[in-house]
Amino acid sequence: MLWEATLQRARLLPEAELHEQVNGEWSFGETQRHLLLAGDAWLGNAVLEEEAPYHPWGLPAGGMPPDAMAKLGLIPDATPTLDDVLGPRLARMATMRRVVRELRLAELHRVCGRKPAEAYPDGQYVVRRCLSVVLREEAEHHRYAVRDLGVLEADT
Secondary structure, eight states: OTTHHHHHHHHTSOGGGGGOOSTTSOOHHHHHHHHHHHHIIIIIIIISOOSSOOOTTOOOOTTOOHHHHHHHTOOTTOOOOHHHHHHHHHHHHHHHHHHHHHOOHHHHTOBOSSOSSTTSOSSOOBHHHHHHHHHHHHHHHHHHHHHHHHHHHHHO
């Protein structure tokens, strides 16, 4: 798992440091919250069409209006601990692994019945695109998290 060693490193730091932003970027905790939302939106809502896919601790990228966040049930000002966020996040990651493991070629081309969230433009979102967004978000934010952990560890 991409995040396993990174999460072990993060747990060696004091909890407060996991909520410190490095160079104006999201903190480690905020990154985990954002990835929770990415999985909820692109996998839970769009691909799986779950009735209530959004966890309140999900954190959208800038630009989502407060009323749109409220409509999804998000609490952007929440201050959950890393372990609080990792519970639902690891569950969503397990769902992603299951979906990919069981995926059939024809399913990749299926048009999702929902877009990731109401704020997204109308259009066709196919399963292939939605899953690739989740994977890209995981890879890119992992890269940022590893970079920022290095800074936090050096400061400790």
